[in-house]
Amino acid sequence: MTARFRDLLAAEWIKLWSLRSTYGSMALIAVSAVLFSVRAALADHHNWPGYSAERRAAFDPIHDAFPEEGWLFVMLAAGTVGALMIAGEYASGQIRTTLVAVPDRRAVAAAKVVVLAAVMLVVGAVAAVASFGVSQAILADRGAGASIGDPDALRAVVASALLLPMCALIGFGVGALVRHTAPAIVVTTTLLLLAPLAFDITNKWTASVHNALPVPAWERLVGNPYVLPNLHVATVPGSWAVFVVWPVVAALLAAVVVHRREP
Amino acid sequence: MIELRDLTKRYGGVTAVDRLTLTVRPGHVTGFLGPNGAGKSTTLRLVLGLHRPTAGTALVDGQPFAGRRRGLRYAGALLDAGDVHGGRSARAHLAALARSNGIPRARVGEVLDQVGLADVARCRIGGFSLGMRQRLGIAAALLGDPPVLLFDEPFNGLDPHGVRWVRGLFRRLAAEGRTVLVSSHLMSEMEQTADHLVVIGRGELLVDESLAAFTARGRDNGATSLEEAFMDLTADRVDYPTGGRS
Numbered sequence: 198m199t200a201r202f203r204d205l206l207a208a209e210w211i212k213l214w215s216l217r218s219t220y221g222s223m224a225l226i227a228v229s230a231v232l233f234s235v236r237a238a239l240a241d242h243h244n245w246p247g248y249s250a251e252r253r254a255a256f257d258p259i260h261d262a263f264p265e266e267g268w269l270f271v272m273l274a275a276g277t278v279g280a281l282m283i284a285g286e287y288a289s290g291q292i293r294t295t296l297v298a299v300p301d302r303r304a305v306a307a308a309k310v311v312v313l314a315a316v317m318l319v320v321g322a323v324a325a326v327a328s329f330g331v332s333q334a335i336l337a338d339r340g341a342g343a344s345i346g347d348p349d350a351l352r353a354v355v356a357s358a359l360l361l362p363m364c365a366l367i368g369f370g371v372g373a374l375v376r377h378t379a380p381a382i383v384v385t386t387t388l389l390l391l392a393p394l395a396f397d398i399t400n401k402w403t404a405s406v407h408n409a410l411p412v413p414a415w416e417r418l419v420g421n422p423y424v425l426p427n428l429h430v431a432t433v434p435g436s437w438a439v440f441v442v443w444p445v446v447a448a449l450l451a452a453v454v455v456h457r458r459e460p
Numbered sequence: 461m462i463e464l465r466d467l468t469k470r471y472g473g474v475t476a477v478d479r480l481t482l483t484v485r486p487g488h489v490t491g492f493l494g495p496n497g498a499g500k501s502t503t504l505r506l507v508l509g510l511h512r513p514t515a516g517t518a519l520v521d522g523q524p525f526a527g528r529r530r531g532l533r534y535a536g537a538l539l540d541a542g543d544v545h546g547g548r549s550a551r552a553h554l555a556a557l558a559r560s561n562g563i564p565r566a567r568v569g570e571v572l573d574q575v576g577l578a579d580v581a582r583c584r585i586g587g588f589s590l591g592m593r594q595r596l597g598i599a600a601a602l603l604g605d606p607p608v609l610l611f612d613e614p615f616n617g618l619d620p621h622g623v624r625w626v627r628g629l630f631r632r633l634a635a636e637g638r639t640v641l642v643s644s645h646l647m648s649e650m651e652q653t654a655d656h657l658v659v660i661g662r663g664e665l666l667v668d669e670s671l672a673a674f675t676a677r678g679r680d681n682g683a684t685s686l687e688e689a690f691m692d693l694t695a696d697r698v699d700y701p702t703g704g705r706s
Binding site: 201204205207208209211212215216217218285286289290291292293294295296297298299300301304459460 | 505508509510511512525526527528529530531532535537539540542543544545546547548549552553555556557559560561562597600
């Protein structure tokens with residue numbers, strides 16, 4: 198990495214952390230990730246004495262670490278940070294000031310992508326590890342907690358950590374295409390949270406489209422029991438591929454449109 | 461120095477800039493004038509590589525500006541005071557710009573002092589008046605101590621003290637040997653600021669001469685002021701004429 202590119206990374210770092218919306222989104226991520234997993238774990242902890250032997254045998258403690266109702270907020274916040282990072286520049290006109298300072302547009306886009314992905318990966322790792330650790334500590338009191346060495350536990354933690362940079366980069370790609378803040382957030386939210394509902398998972402073909410969407414891939418990798426009734430369940434390698442293809446395509450798309458379109 | 465050669469920009473069927481050939485020299489304040497919609501802002505955006513020309517070239521000190529990897533040391537610009545993210549403080553805005561070009565952090569404080577925004581450096585730009593935003597835009601243009609400076613309508617929103625200060629600043633920058641191009645639709649303002657005039661109308665070059673020569677020519681044609689000379693010159697090239705003469 199050249200010293201000059203490091204300067205661009207530092208500039209994007211300053212820009213990211215000088216906006217209130219970034220702190221709001223980070224707070225939303227921290228609160229929703231940890232509180233919802235604590236709530237899920239406490240509920241099972243409370244109800245545990247009443248569970249039958251079969252129910253205890255089938256109990257999936259990892260699901261309490263990553264309950265979908267809480268992580269939907271995490272995805273929303275991560276996608277929003279990504280969308281705002283670029284759409285906020287176009288919508289305000291800041292992009293013209295940025296590009297007069299740095300005419301190399303691909304370098305501007307690349308610096309934003311690197312800073313966004315790195316920050317979101319760190320935040321995602323902290324959120325995933327904290328959610329897993331706290332929820333399993335609560336369940337351990339009933340002898341029902343998983344350890345990170347258990348089958349699928351590490352996979353769920355890693356997938357959840359990577360979920361944030363993936364959602365953020367998808368938001369970034371949408372933001373670069375749409376260039377207005379509110380529509381960018383709406384489109385990102387639709388793509389991440391609503392699109393999976395549009396596909397019938399009992400049909401082989403629509404199920405395969407569903408499985409190729411980012412959030413269903415995450416659900417598959419964390420072993421969310423709600424996705425198990427899916428007859429056409431995705432493969433684990435296929436779901437990891439979704440985690441690679443979506444953010445890479447989104448970042449490349451963003452670099453192309455930032456380079457080509459007039460600000 | 462800014463050199464335009466047959467610079468042309470069309471948007472669909474509309475020609476915004478039409479084969480503009482022009483050299484803006486260092487050491488002067490060059491006033492860039494024309495009615496609303498004449499193509500002034502488009503020309504400045506073409507010079508800075510924000511828009512790509514349909515034909516022709518624009519060079520800043522011998523090179524297309526878009527080919528520079530970092531721009532602030534080659535040209536500084538205030539294109540639109542609104543081209544800032546209102547959520548940031550003035551200091552953070554300038555700090556990010558400076559950092560992107562490897563300009564020392566101390567320079568941010570210097571330009572904030574210079575434009576008179578030091579006391580509000582930590583305030584969000586969203587709360588700034590237009591005049592304060594103009595000053596912030598000027599601060600950003602000065603960050604890299606560039607040899608070429610472009611200002612689009614810099615007097616909008618400034619109070620009389622601000623106008624006088626900006627005028628003095630432009631003259632000082634030119635006296636230091638820099639190229640200073642200032643667009644305006646206010647002839648009266650240019651009269652007191654520029655020593656060279658470029659006038660365009662509907663994207664075409666109408667005038668490229670010293671203020672003194674333009675004034676003398678206008679007087680010969682019966683104009684009693686520079687403003688009147690400008691009105692006569694551009695009368696048939698106004699895109700948005702208002703009803704009747706005032």
